[in-house]
Amino acid sequence: MLLELRGITKRFGPLVANDHIDLVIEPGQIHALLGENGAGKSTLMNVLFGLYEPDEGEIAVDGSVVGFRGPSDALAAGIGMVHQHFMLVPVFTVAESVMLGHELTKGSFLDLDSARAQVRTLSERFGFDVDPDARIEDLPVGVQQRVEIIKAMARDARVLILDEPTAVLTPQETDELIEIMRQLAAAGTSIVFITHKLREVRAVADVITVIRRGRVVGSAAPTAPETELAAMMVGRAVMLELDKAPAEPGAVALSVRDLLVLDGAGTRVVDGVSFDLARGEILAIAGVQGNGQSELAEAIVGLSTPLRGSILLEGTELVGLSVRDVLDHGVGFVPEDRSHDGLVGDFSVAENLVLDLIFDPRFRSPLGVDLAAVQANATQRIEEYDIRTQGPGQPAGRLSGGNQQKVVVARELSRPLRLFIASQPTRGVDVGSIEFLHRRIVSERDTGTPVIIVSTELDEVSALADRIAVMYRGKIIGVVPGDTPRDVLGLMMAGVPLDDARRQAAENPTTETKLEEGDL
């Protein structure tokens, strides 16, 4: 099926999310749509899928113009979509999820047997091994994604849109997904692969279209070097490799011993974790989302109380202290969800920059808060961190993701620290800001502050870490040097112990590694 987008324009108020975008998707082709977060890729695909109506432009299937008034029209035209946030009902079974919207019935009742059979057939065809009676919420994300693909294929999708499909996967799972994409393409399904990860695009795409600020800025061959793709995506040359001096670790500053944290349901989310961290060192906590990394960070800051264990920072026991006390002991914290936990969206940039500093003598006045000092601080930080705002008075919620994160990091680093913890410091942040934030974190390390980075992005972990602790199901599966190969880290993230991971990685290099080494 030949799919054409002609001059698609979509506006949200004054914001032009898609500006006259033209795109042709040939049958059986893997078409990568490359762009930064917020470039307008997802908006474009939601237009294509009928979730948004375009303000201008048209969609043509096999040469004839179609009008999609809703997802059901798009589905009927043979377009399937795997959303970034899965569209699966957690309490449904796999069979129920696959049949939803085009249910087979026997008499008045649902024909679950046929749905099960359909899931089994499709699952066998792609080698998925998905149980039709498993409940969605009990399945790991990688399997949920397969359910989404089965869901699309069950409706005979001839164009499959995958929106950031690798964000939740380990490198090995990504590899399997790439294999599935190839298999689907070979069978004649066109694939639109939306991503901002350069490695994957080069590994799998037939054609690459780059989108920046809502416009198509060009297309490239998969053989194009990463730096060239990155430059097209960002609009200027970027440094992909972070050059940092080797760490000069000092004395041990933080030592965590046998930490046990339970969640509300009594599950051990952090299960007997112990590690040491020296001054002037970056320790990255790597792992697939949901393996206890976030909970570990929250326990150190005092947001949750461990059932057992100790957290010693420069000889002070942090367990049992309030968050305020922990912060006063010199801990800086960048929370995972900045718009929820890091900022007050309706407060101004200036106010957000002193959110946890109002007890600091710098901002105290006889009446409470020294507003002039707050204002001066804001002007200085905006300058220092290159925060793109209309001024210190602009509500922080209106800033872009990258600039919001700069506000949070600027605040946390604006006082002398004994420990700096950043959870997902660059999630949803544009490449330009990532570069800046990474350099800022490294320079904080170089002043002698011990740093913990919690990240699910292997690129980030490899770029920043002096040492890497990999977490799996609440336990640290191993602590390895910062230059450990991605394949080994990926296997460890899936629970394989270090020695086995080394052996397996040597035996079965992933596609990306082969690509880098020139084997393909």
Place this chain on the structure above:
Amino acid sequence: MSTVIEDRPVADAPVMSARPALRVPITLGVLGVIALLAFGLGSDSGMDSTFNLSFRTDVVQLPDLVVPTKGTCLVLSLLCLGIAAYSYFLATRLRKTPMWLTALYGVAWVFAFLVWAIEGKSTSLVDLLQGSLLLAVPIAFGAFGGVFCERSGVVNIAIEGQLLAGAFAAAVVASVTDSVYLGLLAAPVAGWLLGLLLALFTVKYAVNQIIVGVVLNVLAVGLTSFLFAAVLKPNAETLNTPPLLQPIAIPVLSKIPVLGPVLFRQTIIVYAMYVMVVVLTLALFRTRWGLRVRAVGEHPEAADTVGIQVNRTRWRNVMWGSATAGFGGAFFTVGYIGAFGPEMSGGKGYIALAAMILGRWTPIGSLGAALLFGFATKLVSALSVLGTPVPSQFLQMLPYLLTIFAVAGFVGRVRGPAAAGVPYLKG
């Protein structure tokens, strides 16, 4: 290349609780000790408790059930303590107490209480059961109405108002037309009209569902009370003397001892309740409609992406649910009391909401919970007639205490439809 992945430990590690959950065993234990001390050891030996098993009007009269008070109470409270001990044993092994065991405990405890309360006197068991069933009817219909709405993602606090509107409409229409069945038809229409307002504000205009529901309740109370005082009271003869529904005995079934007259010599509203619970259960869990409704209530975006019209589904379900609650309201007037009185629903709509939660958003569970509340209410009136050792004010608290325990999650953590209460707005 897939060989790499197969080496990975696939099975999910069992969820490990660090501490045994002792809340249930401790509660059962404390209540068991109370039963033993108060009912078992607190009653006089040599006294009997008598239960009548037939109505005086029944053709076949069953002999009364006479039990020794002290002995029965001792046996039952020891049974309760035994279950509590077993529950503790299970908890130390990190296992949950099975539901049927808790139910058995409840029955034994209540029976012990009953035997103790009527020491030296007699009460009618059939009357107690029948009364419980009747008092459960409006609660059950209200809860079904709630299930309709909440399963599609709309919280219906307005059940109370819909019951009241249904009661009013049924009384007036039945009085004017002198047809009880037309009254029965008018009740769901009245509920439906309130539902129209609920859907308009919550689904179309995305106003906070709780606030709209509360406002509609106030509206229904105000409107019916005003109309009662201004119109019905002066013209009570023509407008507020509806004919009453007559019980219909089902052949054969109604001849079953004890249960026959209780379950199968009832009015059409009660039979409608039986039908409703079966139909709604099948519809919700076995049909295309039910699957789609549940998807809309759990994850509206997911439903939207497979072409299901989220807000249209919600509109329809709010209308169905409100009509169901309105129909239940007819029970107050044409099914039970025979005339409309201001605020006669007396908070049953809120109890219905609690019954729906206690019943975990299922029709069968809701009916069970409604019967429980009905029993508690009936027990209070039966005991106050007999004059028991417990002050009547405490007894009257019983149904509401039960509600608080139920909603506070005494039965365990309950999880409702994930999107209930959240308006669906397209981006």
